[in-house]
Amino acid sequence: MAELSHPVPAEPDPWQLHAEMCRLEAQLSHLVPGDVAPFEQALVEARRLGDDGLLARALCLTARYELFWGRLEAGVALVETAIEAFARLPEDALLRLVGPHSEAWRVAGNGWLKLGNIVKALPLFEQAIVIAQRGVDAGLTDEAGHSAIPSTSSLVRCLNNLAMALLSMREMAGAMEVLHRAIELVDAHPQTLDDIPDDVVYIVGNLVDILQQEARDRLAAGESAEAQLGQARALLETRASQILRMAVEGDGSKLSVLAERDFLEASSQNLLLEGKLDEALIQFRRLADSSGEDRWRGAIGERGLAETLLALGRPAEALVHARLALAAYDQNEEIVDRANVLQAMSRIHRALGQDREALLTLEEHHRLRGRVDALAARQYAGQMGARIGLERARAEAEAQRCIASELQALNAKLIDQAAALEMQAQALSLARTAAEEASRAKSAFLANMSHELRTPLNAILGFAEMMRDGYAGPPGPAWSGYAGMVHEAGSHLLSVIGEILDLSKIEAGRVVLTIEPVDLAELFKACRELTGPMVERGGSTLSVACDPSLAAIPGDPIRLKQILLNLLSNAAKFTPQGGGITLSAEPGPPGFVDIRVADTGVGMNAVEVELALEVFGQIETSVARKSQGSGLGLPIAVGLTELHGGVLSIQSCKGAGTTVTVRLPA
DSSP, X not given: OOOOOOOOOOOOOHHHHHXXXXXHHXXXXXXXXXXXXXXXXHHHXXXXXXXXHHHHHXXXXXXXXXXXXXXXXXHHXXXXXXXXXXXXXXXXXXXXXXXXXXXXXXXXXXXXXXXXXXXXXXXXXXXXXXXXXXXXXXXXXXXXXXXXXXXXHHHHHHHHHHHHHHHHTTOHHHHHHHHHHHHHHHHHOTHHHHHOHHHHHHHHHHHHHHXXXXXXXXXXXXXXXXXXXXXXHHHIIIIIHHHHHHHHHSSSOOOOHHHHHHHHHHHHHHHHHTTOHHHHHHHHHHHHHGGGTOHHHHHHHHHHHHHHHHHTTOHHHHHHHHHHHHHHHHHHTXXXXXXXXXXXXXXXXXXXXXXXHHHHHHHHHHHHXXXXXXXXXXXXXXXXXXXXXXXXXXXXXXXXXXXXXXXXXXXXXGHHHHHHHHXXXXXXXXXXXXXXXXXXHXXXXXXXXXXXXXXXXXXXXXXXXXXXXXXXXXXXXXXXXHHHXXXXXXXXXXXXHHHHHHHHHHHHTOOOOOOEEEOHHHHHHXXXXXXXXXXXXXXXXXXXXXXXXXXXXXXXXXXXXXXXXXXXXXXXXXXXXXXXXXXXXXXXXXXXXEEEEEEOSOOOOHHHHHHHHSTTOOOOOHHHHXXXXXXXXXXXXXXXXXXXXXEEEEXXXXXXXXXXXXXXXX
């Protein structure tokens, strides 16, 4: 019987595989319909060939495809393998493939950004920018012969991804600077408009989004936003529209449907903010109609319809679209967008007279915004820690290079001095380690001090009360006075510890507000009863004035009372005998109410105001020295005000008194 034979696969042709790789790179992974087959075949052939350059490019393309379809862990693992393959190439080969090399680092950063790890993503984006910039600076003329990813296009993409990471941390100024740098690069290299039109549209969209957010903030404060909206409109009309026209008029454009919808979203939002409601309604309907193909932008369209219909005075219709948007975001876990929908839904319920539903929806909005703020704070802290570590590593590496260069120039007579320098460096390293350990010990002590002191302090207070009130037997003449002093000192320490705990919770983002309608008149009455005796002991007067037109405001009654008591206590402390203190409330800018605590006390200059706002900051004056506090009341008041979505400001003049304004959402 004849043996069965199996056909041996033909050896891959390197030039043919290179041409296929260029085709796939030019086509861009997210424009390839269907499954991962085109990339999978190229990856198999690259592995059989054993060419690290082709293998790295194939891995990067496959990783990009996996990330686009939400398979994040698989995409990150593939692109990290691609970076390892690039690292095995010689320097001249890396320079020829600078575009794909930079792209691999960018895709890795994008993967970690999608996974929510900005600390890992940022250095990857920075490395991608360094690699791409090296290619741009080299002025390579034969890039097209080695890859379909030019270094200029890769640099534009890297800058856009870095800006998106900064935006997720609310670093608006930094993101704006990076995006303008990308626009300047596009202007200097017009071929990028043909090569990566999608990314240019996304850059314009990110710039417009920042300007629109500035416009919303200004409109909420009752100010004009014409300049910001005009800049956004100019960007959309002169830059993004130009690319869309090229796609319509040209042949074989790479502009995707996703980029067209991104432009439609930015344009619709601008029309809404400009008050062109009928035009905005038409465009938002187009976005909403795309929900079957693009659920995320379909939800944006539904939210835009809700906001536009509310502005047109049709709240019942608006509520239907707001619920559709919220349902889509609940499936998509977009916390920021869900919070925005809830805020709009609260306004819709209010317009429909459904006050309870409006309040519940607003509470859920505040809860989600709290999660977003806490996440942004953690990301910012992590990013700063990573950046400090990176800069320190760079500085240490640079110092080591300088030391090595100087040592090579020294002759044999300086060997002893070099040894001494090495010993000094070791001593400095040991000292730095000891300082870091001391810093950690100090932080641990401050974190645990309050809890460790609470139990003995409560015991001191309990026994002091027994001594003072005679439960431990008949006291002597001095016994009662001493017990009163012990109780007063213990109460003061307990108050300080309570303030430290409050401040620690605020800084850690662990304060949860219980939002409910708060009657300002009742709140002022309670504060007056609590601080009246203290004001009278200081020989001052306290007057209260509340605008009768003000209704209840949303807030946490306990925390609002804490803010006012801290401010009134400070006013009483710094107001000399015969002075006056006023607690008042009146309407502020649209949507806000202003609560003021004014005194005729000693006042502060600008330097003293900054000191008073610092933790443990204390102003030394003869008036306040006799009842000096911990220096935590004002920082706590600032933190609690900001948790309510408000802002605390101080106007003071030396010798002419102080006015503290707490501006809260009404």
